[in-house]
Amino acid sequence: MDQGSGVQVAVFFKTVAWPVLAAFHVLIFATIVGRLVRRDIAPRATGLAFAAGVVAALIGARGAPHWPPADTLDWLGPLVALAAVAGIGADAAQGRGRVVVHLAPAPALALLASRLLLVPPGADPSFAWLWAALGLGVLWTLTTISRAAPAPGWHGAWAGAAAGSAAVLALSGSALLAQVLGAIAVVAGGLALLGFRRDLARVPAGAVGPLVLAYGGVLAYAWAFTEAPRGALALAFLAPAASLAGLAVRRPWLALLVTTLVAAAVAGTWAVFLPATASEPYSPY
Amino acid sequence: MRNRLIVAAALAAGVVGFAGVARAAESYQVDPVHSQVLFNVRHLGIGQVWAWFKKFEGTVVFDAANPAGSSVEFTLYPESVDSRDDKRDQHLRGPDFFNVKQAPRWTFKSRSVKAVGRDAYEIEGDLTLRGVTKPLKFTARKVGEGDDPWGNHRAGFSARFTVNRLDFGISYMPEGLGREVEVILDLEAIRQK
Numbered sequence: 001m002d003q004g005s006g007v008q009v010a011v012f013f014k015t016v017a018w019p020v021l022a023a024f025h026v027l028i029f030a031t032i033v034g035r036l037v038r039r040d041i042a043p044r045a046t047g048l049a050f051a052a053g054v055v056a057a058l059i060g061a062r063g064a065p066h067w068p069p070a071d072t073l074d075w076l077g078p079l080v081a082l083a084a085v086a087g088i089g090a091d092a093a094q095g096r097g098r099v100v101v102h103l104a105p106a107p108a109l110a111l112l113a114s115r116l117l118l119v120p121p122g123a124d125p126s127f128a129w130l131w132a133a134l135g136l137g138v139l140w141t142l143t144t145i146s147r148a149a150p151a152p153g154w155h156g157a158w159a160g161a162a163a164g165s166a167a168v169l170a171l172s173g174s175a176l177l178a179q180v181l182g183a184i185a186v187v188a189g190g191l192a193l194l195g196f197r198r199d200l201a202r203v204p205a206g207a208v209g210p211l212v213l214a215y216g217g218v219l220a221y222a223w224a225f226t227e228a229p230r231g232a233l234a235l236a237f238l239a240p241a242a243s244l245a246g247l248a249v250r251r252p253w254l255a256l257l258v259t260t261l262v263a264a265a266v267a268g269t270w271a272v273f274l275p276a277t278a279s280e281p282y283s284p285y
Numbered sequence: 286m287r288n289r290l291i292v293a294a295a296l297a298a299g300v301v302g303f304a305g306v307a308r309a310a311e312s313y314q315v316d317p318v319h320s321q322v323l324f325n326v327r328h329l330g331i332g333q334v335w336a337w338f339k340k341f342e343g344t345v346v347f348d349a350a351n352p353a354g355s356s357v358e359f360t361l362y363p364e365s366v367d368s369r370d371d372k373r374d375q376h377l378r379g380p381d382f383f384n385v386k387q388a389p390r391w392t393f394k395s396r397s398v399k400a401v402g403r404d405a406y407e408i409e410g411d412l413t414l415r416g417v418t419k420p421l422k423f424t425a426r427k428v429g430e431g432d433d434p435w436g437n438h439r440a441g442f443s444a445r446f447t448v449n450r451l452d453f454g455i456s457y458m459p460e461g462l463g464r465e466v467e468v469i470l471d472l473e474a475i476r477q478k
Contacts, residue, residue, distance in 0.1 A: 222380075
């Protein structure tokens with residue numbers, strides 16, 4: 001195998017294989033534990049499975065995070081994991097009918113996450129993080145509303161949006177962030193397919209936070225610290241709202257198809273025009 | 286009375302003479318126009334890519350008689366990277382590598398300096414890249430010293446060392462690009478009056 005092929009194989013494992021394996025292991029573990037305790041806990045582990053996939057992708061792409069965190073990506077994995085654990089708690093509370101317990105922490109988590117992601121210690125403070133918090137809040141609200149749609153369509157929207165955004169960033173901003181978004185697309189796509197199982201057909205409330213923070217966090221980082229086109233990033237930020245279409249299309253396969261394609265088109269169409277505007281060909285490899 | 290004056294004059298001359306031999310630490314400012322900071326890294330395990338930085342500043346406090354009294358402070362602006370390819374430079378400035386918008390300055394501050402040979406000095410200090418601080422030890426040589434035509438006194442220093450970029454979060458694509466980065470400093474500094 002030559003060096004170029006070796007790099008491609010390594011990127012495949014980091015972006016596809018390890019994140020999917022990590023996510024599926026969490027679901028398999030939750031299923032086994034659920035059988036032991038005679039409770040169906042796998043559905044509530046969806047957010048945790050997604051977080052495991054994202055953390056695996058981040059570690060694969062740039063190694064273990066530094067402590068204290070030195071930049072945005074050092075914060076991203078721990079925040080997504082924290083959101084997943086908090087989401088399980090929120091699910092339990094919601095099960096007892098207290099919906100407000102789940103909704104109330106969202107603005108606080110969005111503010112905290114934006115502050116940590118965009119203004120790490122030592123960096124010059126700016127107010128970009130407040131705009132990022134607003135964006136995360138809007139994304140959180142829209143995808144919470146669409147959570148009532150079947151799981152395949154809901155996860156499909158995230159997969160399509162992440163795939164489209166990955167194409168935009170690979171061509172304009174950062175191959176590293178494109179790789180992380182690619183992993184988000186693959187893991188969300190896997191969860192979309194698992195959504196055809198009866199026990200995973202509904203999206204748990206706890207799945208919203210990890211997806212919003214992982215996807216929105218990467219885009220906020222790209223907005224603040226890369227040269228990627230702002231218009232493309234704004235569209236990418238809105239693309240997961242395509243999951244709202246899943247509310248109208250109740251057949252899971254059709255919902256998956258529609259939401260994935262719409263989200264990918266909204267987030268990724270800009271990528272079609274980027275190669276034409278590039279001044280000269282360049283490969284980072 | 287005459288003898289006392291002679292003794293006093295001799296003592297004064299001695300003090301002045303000693304001060305001339307054991308001159309106190311002198312402060313030098315790095316002259317960026319006549320200095321270079323270069324690095325190279327392995328590419329695909331095949332060849333090497335070279336680049337340099339255009340913008341940096343530094344202060345060297347140099348005490349030849351007492352090297353332990355010497356110190357180095359250096360600041361480099363990674364946005365000024367030049368690898369002779371605009372697209373690659375743009376990629377280097379982004380989050381994949383230097384992340385210059387989030388970490389616009391790299392710094393080095395010495396903690397100790399000791400002589401390890403003729404005009405050779407072992408410098409230990411803290412290197413901060415991308416917000417991550419790690420200890421760094423390297424050997425620098427004083428390669429020359431003299432006056433320029435405009436009345437400034439200059440000294441030249443040279444050093445070559447390697448850093449593991451993964452230690453500092455510059456960890457993208459370790460399969461394609463070398464982990465060890467060789468850094469070459471070739472500095473000319475002007476003594477402050």
